[in-house]
Amino acid sequence: VSLRTRLLLALAYVLLLAIVALEVPLALSIGERVDAEVRSQASNQALLVAACAADADDPRECQGLAGRAAGNVRGRVLIVDGQGTVRVDSAGTATGDFGNRPEIAAALAGRTFQERRRSETLDQEILATAVPVRGGGAVRITQSVDAVTRAVNRARLGLALIGLLVLAIGLALGYVIANQVARPLSRLEHAARQIGEGDLDARAPVEGSPEQRTLATAFNEMTGRMARLLKGQQEFVADASHQLRTPLTGLRLRLDEARAAGVSPEAEAELREGEKEIDRLAATIDELLILSRAGEHDAPGELVLTADAARRAGERWRVGVVDTGVSDQRVWCAPADLDRAIDALVENAVNYSPPGSEVTIVAEPAAVVVLDEGPGLAAGEEALVVERFHRGSAGRAGAPGTGLGLAIARELMSRWHADVKIANRQPGPGAAARIDFAKASPEAP
Ligand SMILES: Nc1ncnc2c1ncn2[C@@H]1O[C@H](COP(=O)(O)OP(=O)(O)OP(=O)(O)O)[C@@H](O)[C@H]1O
Ligand SMILES: [Mg+2]
Numbered sequence: 001v002s003l004r005t006r007l008l009l010a011l012a013y014v015l016l017l018a019i020v021a022l023e024v025p026l027a028l029s030i031g032e033r034v035d036a037e038v039r040s041q042a043s044n045q046a047l048l049v050a051a052c053a054a055d056a057d058d059p060r061e062c063q064g065l066a067g068r069a070a071g072n073v074r075g076r077v078l079i080v081d082g083q084g085t086v087r088v089d090s091a092g093t094a095t096g097d098f099g100n101r102p103e104i105a106a107a108l109a110g111r112t113f114q115e116r117r118r119s120e121t122l123d124q125e126i127l128a129t130a131v132p133v134r135g136g137g138a139v140r141i142t143q144s145v146d147a148v149t150r151a152v153n154r155a156r157l158g159l160a161l162i163g164l165l166v167l168a169i170g171l172a173l174g175y176v177i178a179n180q181v182a183r184p185l186s187r188l189e190h191a192a193r194q195i196g197e198g199d200l201d202a203r204a205p206v207e208g209s210p211e212q213r214t215l216a217t218a219f220n221e222m223t224g225r226m227a228r229l230l231k232g233q234q235e236f237v238a239d240a241s242h243q244l245r246t247p248l249t250g251l252r253l254r255l256d257e258a259r260a261a262g263v264s265p266e267a268e269a270e271l272r273e274g275e276k277e278i279d280r281l282a283a284t285i286d287e288l289l290i291l292s293r294a295g296e297h298d299a300p301g302e303l304v305l306t307a308d309a310a311r312r313a314g315e316r317w318r319v320g321v322v323d324t325g326v327s328d329q330r331v332w333c334a335p336a337d338l339d340r341a342i343d344a345l346v347e348n349a350v351n352y353s354p355p356g357s358e359v360t361i362v363a364e365p366a367a368v369v370v371l372d373e374g375p376g377l378a379a380g381e382e383a384l385v386v387e388r389f390h391r392g393s394a395g396r397a398g399a400p401g402t403g404l405g406l407a408i409a410r411e412l413m414s415r416w417h418a419d420v421k422i423a424n425r426q427p428g429p430g431a432a433a434r435i436d437f438a439k440a441s442p443e444a445p
Contacts, residue, residue: 003185004178011174012167019163027156034152038073038143039114042129045069045077046139053079054134059087066090066139075127075143080104082136098140103130107138116145125149184208188216191223198415200227237292241285248285252278280400287404290340291388291411301416303330304338306440310363313342317350319359329365331437333416338368338435341409341420345370345433348406348422351399353430366440370433376424377431385422386410394431409435 001009049069052062059079066077070090079088084099098104106113107130119126119142127148130140184207194202203223204216252275259271307323314321331338342361345368349359353374362369377385378393385392391403410420413435422433 002182004175004182007178007181008171008174011178012171015167015170019166023159023163027159030155030159031152034148034155038127038145038148039129042073042075042127042141042143043112043114043131045073046129046131046141049077049079049141050131050133050139053137053139059133059137063088069141073141073143074147075141078104078140078142079133080108080138080140082108084108084138087137101128101140103128104138104140106130107132107140180208181212184212184216188212188219191219195223200230234292237289241289244285245282248278248282276400280402284402284404287402287408290408291404301332301334304333304335305330305363306365306368306437307363309335309338309342310361310368312339313346313368314361316343317346317359319346319350319361322360322362324362324364329440331366331416331418331440333413333418333437337412337416341412341435342368342370344405344409345420345422345435348372348433349374349431351401352394357430366437368435371425371430373430376429377422382421382423386420406433 046069049062049066052065053059056062059081062079066079066088067090070077077088077090078086078094078098080098081087084097084104086094086096086098089095099108103113103115110132112132113130114128116125116127118124122144125145126142127145128140128142130138132138184205187207188204191202191204200223203220206213206216206220208216255271255275255278259268263271306329310321310323313319346359346361349370349372353359353372357373359373360371362371375394375397381392384390385395385403386406387403388407389403390407391401395401395403406420406422413420416437418435418437420433420435422431424430425432
């Protein structure tokens with residue numbers, strides 16, 4: 001899970017916890033509070049009507065007040081006389097004896113009564129409030145509780161919406177903050193990638209929190225030191241090869257002169273072998289120099305036709321070239337690097353296969369393959385022979401070499417995301433060495 005997602009999840013968790021802790025008790029108590037308010041309002045209205053009825057000669061004088069009270073509580077108000085007979089009904093329909101209703105019976109007995117119960121006639125939950133009238137009689141208020149429940153639900157819905165809104169705003173802010181935290185890290189990653197690809201001058205921007213700035217600074221210092229070390233190493237190899245080459249030239253001249261001075265045929269043969277050794281040493285020094293430079297960003301990339309590169313190598317080495325009908329496929333690399341790598345493969349093919357056998361360069365869409373008819377590789381040798389200084393069975397048996405050719409080819413091609421491999425030809429005999437690009441690119445990356 002990415003850092004950004006983690007931060008957002010943590011924030012959502014904390015926000016949810018806070019919202020639940022604050023809102024759940026409120027939502028629970030809202031029901032009780034609204035209920036208590038409704039009950040006390042009903043009692044007050046009932047007492048008001050009862051006071052009027054007690055003072056009036058005829059309860060019907062309180063008809064108007066009863067109507068208003070009914071409107072206030074959105075219910076129905078009844079005034080009954082001492083025998084339980086309805087005298088006033090705000091709904092204007094009830095007549096007769098209501099004395100057997102439990103709340104009216106209680107009020108007639110002088111008690112204030114309030115209860116929620118199910119009304120069979122209305123088929124709904126109602127709140128019944130009844131109070132006694134001084135001097136005989138009672139006032140009863142009935143109201144539906146469904147309305148109360150609806151009001152409570154509305155209030156709870158409102159709370160839930162506020163909670164959601166807070167969560168949404170919190171997460172939006174969190175997203176911004178998470179981005180601010182993650183951005184310096186992804187820039188650092190970008191710089192690390194650039195450096196990994198060989199651009200040793202790339203640096204991470206120093207930005208963000210103090211910790212992130214310290215990290216970027218440390219990273220940049222490390223990169224700087226690494227670049228200096230690498231440069232030092234390359235300079236050392238360059239200097240060393242230069243220093244070695246001068247005495248080698250001197251040595252070669254001395255051997256020449258010794259030969260010219262006239263020596264016995266045996267000594268002459270030894271001197272010739274000595275010159276060959278000098279050539280080998282000089283070649284090794286050159287290759288080491290190239291290896292130490294690989295990984296530097298020098299030659300710029302361009303779009304190269306694999307078929308062109310194969311044709312050029314064919315001309316250099318006078319070997320056959322096969323274009324597998326892909327002449328419009330290009331790869332991204334420095335042409336000089338590709339030429340050098342192909343040369344290493346063709347040189348091997350020519351060196352290690354018998355005279356008169358055929359060497360072929362094949363151009364594929366994103367690869368160049370060199371095929372020969374030589375001895376091929378011993379079992380399990382494929383990965384080893386690409387290592388530096390490693391010579392395989394054919395190498396040890398055949399022409400002298402240093403074991404650096406394939407390593408150099410691989411090093412040069414790795415810059416261009418291409419892989420160098422060698423394996424036995426299927427079907428054999430012979431070896432197939434390949435330079436495989438990650439992909440053919442229709443345009444510059
Ligand atoms: N076409 C081939 N057929 C058989 N074996 C091969 C072939 N190409 C390479 N090899 C084996 O791989 C080994 C390593 O090859 P590489 O080119 O790296 O070094 P080298 O040819 O020995 O020396 P040099 O540094 O002079 O090229 C060789 O010694 C040889 O054993
Ligand atoms: Mg070689």
